[in-house]
Amino acid sequence: MPYDPSAFPPFAVTVDLVVLTVRRHALCALAVRRGEAPFQGRWALPGGFVRADEDLAQAAARELAEETGLRVHDPAVPAQDNGAHLEQLATYGDPERDPRMRVVSVAHLALAPDLPAPRAGGDASNARWAPVEELLQQGGHGRDGEPVAPLAFDHARILSDGVERARSKIEYSSLATAFCPPEFTVGELRRVYEAVWGVALDPRNFHRKVTGTPGFLVPTGGTTTRQGGRPAQLFRAGGATLLNPPMLRPEV
């Protein structure tokens, strides 16, 4: 018993991706350059149409793989490595958000370790990792002094929501490990928190907190000196997903 098609307005449904990573002590997001109108030449979040037989999460995972080559970490396989974290963020459906037609976009948030290089359908010049402050500042200037155009559509709002989600979620979950390689040191994890929150944390208190939370970190036995200084113990993410009590974000 199909619906009467005249009983409801037709929508296009897309997924847009806020893909975050930490590069050079800064929280960065993946941006792609638009090749067509509207907003031709402007930077935007990666995304695309949801296909007819696809779930929303499947569509987001497919777009993520197309843009970055990343596979999605399956929560059912806790020991799996190198997978990105992917979760639904929010849905944006203002009637005016796309001048061409009525588009509802289901935004997703992906967190990934630092990656070699972005690729946008093979064209690297049309995709880049950019610090989120640079992408969010309206009419400002990038680090090279060039003027920065705001993101296309309502993507600044979406990116802002995604960053805020990430910032709050690493407080009370082990999600920060999604920014790290499979094995990492306490210092590397601390630099993730510092980059995402934009603050400096006390290394000693941080070390006490993360090593004292049961199930958060599992030592692998190895050590590394890749950060310089005294060799640091290597850890994997433990099974715990919720941090209780949470990691406290310093004021201001």
Added chain:
Amino acid sequence: MPYDPSAFPPFAVTVDLVVLTVRRHALCALAVRRGEAPFQGRWALPGGFVRADEDLAQAAARELAEETGLRVHDPAVPAQDNGAHLEQLATYGDPERDPRMRVVSVAHLALAPDLPAPRAGGDASNARWAPVEELLQQGGHGRDGEPVAPLAFDHARILSDGVERARSKIEYSSLATAFCPPEFTVGELRRVYEAVWGVALDPRNFHRKVTGTPGFLVPTGGTTTRQGGRPAQLFRAGGATLLNPPMLRPEV
């Protein structure tokens, strides 16, 4: 420059509502009985199509007003009374979730004080407040011993997500006051927490916590004895929306 309509599959977009309230010490949700196939006669969450010129939040507010008569509390008018809290919850788009066609539903969460009586387009017999455990138990029995059919579509999942959102959000925000009338006592607010979390809280520690958090509660000067016992001070919700440190939810 309109899209080529063959370039993407058409979707129907709906909003579904998880409307929660606290009645008789239990967390209850609004359910409506379906009048047509599929799932005819089964209980479901209220909802409807998003109109062509409507934002998602507007559509949710319209559906909420149609089902309950509630207006949405405008955050820009902090002193406003009697408004419900409304926020986007999540979006559900499994290709099989509606057997008739491809429907993407943007679920919203509404929190309301205890209301006189539900109305579903004027037909009260087709709408009711039901305890969420009753709506979520699969194939169980209600309090009157009648067998309970599971909610239509994927609405059990949506309701479950909404309840979990409410449970976690009252930890770190002042959202619990959305379940209270404009003026309320500390004890009434505590019973909200107890009903939503399903736990018992120490009245003395709770009183110390909520009255000691700046901006959470504002005394109105009046007192009431409507709960029996010693008269209690009346409060309004203060301007603070975030609770820091949060209210701690007891284990188990």
Added chain:
DNA sequence: GTGTTTATCGTCAGGCAGACGACTATGATC
């Protein structure tokens, strides 16, 4: 070796939460 960098352990004081005693003010019951 000296200096620098990073990691790791320890100490101490303050804040907050859980447990719980004590007192107050109302209505209900005898």
Added chain:
DNA sequence: GATCATAGTCGTCTGCCTGACGATAAACAC
């Protein structure tokens, strides 16, 4: 009217956690 039950409000104490920060350890650069 005395007693009881109920609910509200104020305090105290103890333990845990955090922030601040001293001290030591183990690598590398010169």
